[in-house]
Amino acid sequence: MRQLAFSDFVILFNSIGITLALAAFGLIFGALLGAVIAMLRIAKFRVLRWLAMGYIRIFQGTPLMLQLFLIFFGTAFLGFPLDAFPSAILGFALYAGAFLGDIWRGAIETVPKGQTEAARALAMRYWPTMFKVIVPQAVRVSIPPTVGFVMVLLKSTSVAALVGVTELTQTGQHLNNVIYNPFAIFGAVALVYFAMCFPLTVLSRYLERRLVQQFNGSGIPRTSLLTD
């Protein structure tokens, strides 16, 4: 068995791009979906609210690994087979959509009802009320948990290793199969993830103090800890 060489760490380092791409694409599509889910979740029609709630329940109530498996095999069976990488992105987007939708719904609900009523009194319609009055105030509250979720998503991309995407974690697995040195290899992998996630954690905490706690007062986040 050969020894761990510097070139192995280069291989490891090169796979970071795939991990970042998974997180970035998952986040972009997930944010679009999340905005829709949040709007459906507070829609006037009950059926739409139920649909959004069911969606959130399913994606928050089942393991991410299983969601990725189902999407990978499901798309093939439904007649449009996807490679591991795009199917993983689809999976992360659907997953992120549920969580971001729930976070943003929570943020919108922190805006006092008087704001909506004042807008009604000024004869504003639903969408102008939403986008000119409610959402601008909700954004402030939603930023810290959103940053927190971005960090969770980045961490979760490691699960893509199990559906065959050669990102950071799977590269680590491959290396460890060739050169059995788990502490050095997975230690290095963990360190890379830590270097990416920790700044986001610190940022989220800082923003939480800056933007939210001055209104909230307690140290307990108001939004769901599911994002953590």
Next chain:
Amino acid sequence: MLQYHFQFGDVWKYRDMLMGGLVQTIWISIITIVVSFVIAIVLVFARQYGPKWLRLLIATYVELIRNTPFLIQIFLIFFGLPLLGLRFDANTSGIIAMVANSVAYTLEILRAGIENVGRGQVEAGWALNLNNFRIFRLIVLPQAIRAVAVPLSTQFILVLLHSSLVAAIAASELMSTAQIVEARTFRSFEVYLVVLGLYLALSLVFSWILLALRRFTMRWPEA
């Protein structure tokens, strides 16, 4: 579109195996929840009242666990512990990894609850000449747990969902059982759809039980 014919019959043949996996998942989740809750309570006391080096050590541990993927932690424990002369089977390694992970999250939630308890409560304890441990056990902890009961329940459900990841080291639970059934029947979509339903049902049942538990333990009026 949809020329595919679902065949759940093959999955049904393996129902006993899947039920076995389900029971395993419930079992390892409950062990993890109970053990990590107890350890987190002990550590959060040390984290708040211990000597400075110990506080720093625990805080570092929490940050390391919370900012790295669970899957990497599983690999480090499963492949790493044997090098230290500790040989465990996949199931034990899986549970050790789950506990190591859950302790960090539970501890952080408890800490948020503890910091939410008013300073006056602790001072009242001093006035009654209670020592730090008794103040913690009798005054601070009950109020802290009450304050963070909901995030704690969420964390416990996350333990259940994250338990699926120990399938990566072939520990026996629902997800790995599903993979075995898939390999035998080639009915991947059907198998995973059934297992998705099982996990969903399980997480709903868990959240109902936790809700009932919260209502039961907190039925007395607010202190």
